[in-house]
Amino acid sequence: xxxxxxxxxxxxxxxxxxxxxxxxxxxxxxxxxxxxxxxxxxxxxxxxxxxxxxxxxxxxxxxxxxxxxxxxxxxxxxxxxxxxxxxxxxxxxxxxxxxxxxxxxxxxxxxxxxxxxxxxxxxxxxxxxxxxxxxxxxxxxxxxxxxxxxxxxxxxxxxxxxxxxxxxxxxxxxxxxxxxxxxxxxxxxxxxxxxxxxxxxxxxxxxxxxxxxxxxxxxxxxxxxxxxxxxxxxxxxxxxxxxxxxxxxxxxxxxxxxxxxxxxxxxxxxxxxxxxxxxxxxxxxxxxxxxxxxxxxxxxxxxxxxxxxxxxxxxxxxxxxxxxxxxxxxxxxxxxxxxxxxxxxxxxxxxxxxxxxxxxxxxxxxxxxxxxxxxxxxxxxxxxxxxxxxxxxxxxxxxxxxxxxxxxxxxxxxxxxxxxxxx
Amino acid sequence: xxxxxxxxxxxxxxxxxxxxxxxxxxxxxxxxxxxxxxxxxxxxxxxxxxxxxxxxxxxxxxxxxxxxxxxxxxxxxxxxxxxxxxxxxxxxxxxxxxxxxxxxxxxxxxxxxxxxxxxxxxxxxxxxxxxxxxxxxxxxxxxxxxxxxxxxxxxxxxxxxxxxxxxxxxxxxxxxxxxxxxxxxxxxxxxxxxxxxxxxxxxxxxxxxxxxxxxxxxxxxxxxxxxx
Ligand SMILES: Nc1ncnc2c1ncn2[C@@H]1O[C@H](COP(=O)(O)OP(=O)(O)OP(=O)(O)O)[C@@H](O)[C@H]1O
Ligand SMILES: [Mg+2]
Numbered sequence: 001x002x003x004x005x006x007x008x009x010x011x012x013x014x015x016x017x018x019x020x021x022x023x024x025x026x027x028x029x030x031x032x033x034x035x036x037x038x039x040x041x042x043x044x045x046x047x048x049x050x051x052x053x054x055x056x057x058x059x060x061x062x063x064x065x066x067x068x069x070x071x072x073x074x075x076x077x078x079x080x081x082x083x084x085x086x087x088x089x090x091x092x093x094x095x096x097x098x099x100x101x102x103x104x105x106x107x108x109x110x111x112x113x114x115x116x117x118x119x120x121x122x123x124x125x126x127x128x129x130x131x132x133x134x135x136x137x138x139x140x141x142x143x144x145x146x147x148x149x150x151x152x153x154x155x156x157x158x159x160x161x162x163x164x165x166x167x168x169x170x171x172x173x174x175x176x177x178x179x180x181x182x183x184x185x186x187x188x189x190x191x192x193x194x195x196x197x198x199x200x201x202x203x204x205x206x207x208x209x210x211x212x213x214x215x216x217x218x219x220x221x222x223x224x225x226x227x228x229x230x231x232x233x234x235x236x237x238x239x240x241x242x243x244x245x246x247x248x249x250x251x252x253x254x255x256x257x258x259x260x261x262x263x264x265x266x267x268x269x270x271x272x273x274x275x276x277x278x279x280x281x282x283x284x285x286x287x288x289x290x291x292x293x294x295x296x297x298x299x300x301x302x303x304x305x306x307x308x309x310x311x312x313x314x315x316x317x318x319x320x321x322x323x324x325x326x327x328x329x330x331x332x333x334x335x336x337x338x339x340x341x342x343x344x345x346x347x348x349x350x351x352x353x354x355x356x357x358x359x360x361x362x363x364x365x366x367x368x369x370x371x372x373x374x375x376x377x378x379x380x381x382x383x384x385x386x387x388x389x390x391x392x393x394x395x396x397x398x399x400x401x402x403x404x405x406x407x408x409x410x411x412x413x414x415x416x417x418x419x420x421x422x423x
Numbered sequence: 424x425x426x427x428x429x430x431x432x433x434x435x436x437x438x439x440x441x442x443x444x445x446x447x448x449x450x451x452x453x454x455x456x457x458x459x460x461x462x463x464x465x466x467x468x469x470x471x472x473x474x475x476x477x478x479x480x481x482x483x484x485x486x487x488x489x490x491x492x493x494x495x496x497x498x499x500x501x502x503x504x505x506x507x508x509x510x511x512x513x514x515x516x517x518x519x520x521x522x523x524x525x526x527x528x529x530x531x532x533x534x535x536x537x538x539x540x541x542x543x544x545x546x547x548x549x550x551x552x553x554x555x556x557x558x559x560x561x562x563x564x565x566x567x568x569x570x571x572x573x574x575x576x577x578x579x580x581x582x583x584x585x586x587x588x589x590x591x592x593x594x595x596x597x598x599x600x601x602x603x604x605x606x607x608x609x610x611x612x613x614x615x616x617x618x619x620x621x622x623x624x625x626x627x628x629x630x631x632x633x634x635x636x637x638x639x640x641x642x643x644x645x646x647x648x649x650x651x
Pocket of ligand 1: 443462468
């Protein structure tokens, strides 16, 4: 039986291959769309999961969330230093860490923050120790620098023509464990180092703190004034106490003690000059927009599937048409009907299964490749995984294939063997 | 061995007013050897398709050893043919991609497991038909060899009757004679009833009885007196 099927497939191998490729490609398309959409959704949700509440200066919520969670360089307005002091001392807050952007090194963003946030991201370091002096740094797991390495910060990003700060070279003291977030690509330094490097001292900068947008992002700005004055003592001990006199920061990551506290805090900081957001909520809103793109893609995928099913039917009709005589001969030789059905159906079904299986593999490979590229550039781990739903999709495909391939087998048996032989 | 009885057989095809075949009474005893001749279009193929159950018969009776095959369902008729009738057709209907041996045993294999006895019989039949390389792919054989493989296939399940529709028509004289020789020898050896449609006067001469069809009727019957 199998010998017969394989002999037949070998004879029509190019057609068989075309059928398999056709089905594989369309299945791969829908598998890729499904898997990739899920990977982006889960991956970024996981990346945002460690950031319960974000407080920033009034402005765009999306911008705030993207900058702080995914470390996208963008000009963010600063808020008063007093906000940080207030949050740090709020009894409902477990952790309030400033996030200061602006510099980069070797293409990795340098983020000014506190050791508390590092502990929150990576409870134990993979290598080395936390920074303890102003001139020290802890790197994310994807930053290719070992403890002891020197980091010369550059204002803005290299592509934006940033200039190198000469006042300091950070020394790497430790490395975080992988977190699967964009922070794996970050270089974390004491927030005070960032402030001092940019010449920001609480009292001197009241004008800035009153809400004037200060770009610490991609936009090249003339900060030479601050650079000249921005000298700092790299050996100065760490000071992580903030009060009303602290300089301004673009964002504060807040870990509230309870869910109720989270909602209350967000409400409180949504008034006036500040903005409180749940990054997860912002992301959900973004997905709603992305969802439209996804349904478009899925509609395209469905369209290709419809075309492929049509192609399958055509292939099947031609397959049986060209075998009409063969089927007639088999019947003339007394082959039982069940064997003929099994032959015709088995051969087509084999092709369909091969196509569907390689399509799933191809789709998985494509989604993995896309995820790997995205991870390489954003450090956000995008998990490509099958879900139980996918099983139903596959079963659906197989059911359609099984049904479509049995029809011609039945059709071939309706005429007499003599008529089939004459065909 | 099977005896054939046909009575009141009429075969009609759509679009044709006159019946293509009209045979009131025909008898072929078990083990008999029959040649069917006649002009092209006289109904020879229609006749053998009817008696082998390849074509549906709506009028008349066709009995093999008393079993009326016109009353069987098409599935049972296929099964009857598999058990009792060995077919040899003008264009062989062998299956490319399979070896000579696999072609001989294919009908059995598609129905059930091949027994050791059948396997040996297949090899014996192939060697009797002069096919020595049984593993050779069928499409690489000469046409004469192909028809000999088809003869071996027809004989594998020890059918009670062998029906051949122009088995030598697509072969040259030499290969045709070989196949004719083989059919006669093997069916005589097994005592099988043999029905051969042929234009080949030489082959027809060597069969015990000859009928000539004309417009679907038996025009001449060399053995009619003998049979009665
Ligand atoms: N399926 C069919 N539909 C209509 N007419 C048919 C059909 N099959 C056969 N015929 C007609 O029946 C007649 C007998 O055909 P048949 O094939 O039995 O002739 P034959 O004696 O075998 O001829 P040949 O020697 O050329 O093979 C022909 O006139 C043919 O046109
Ligand atoms: Mg004919």
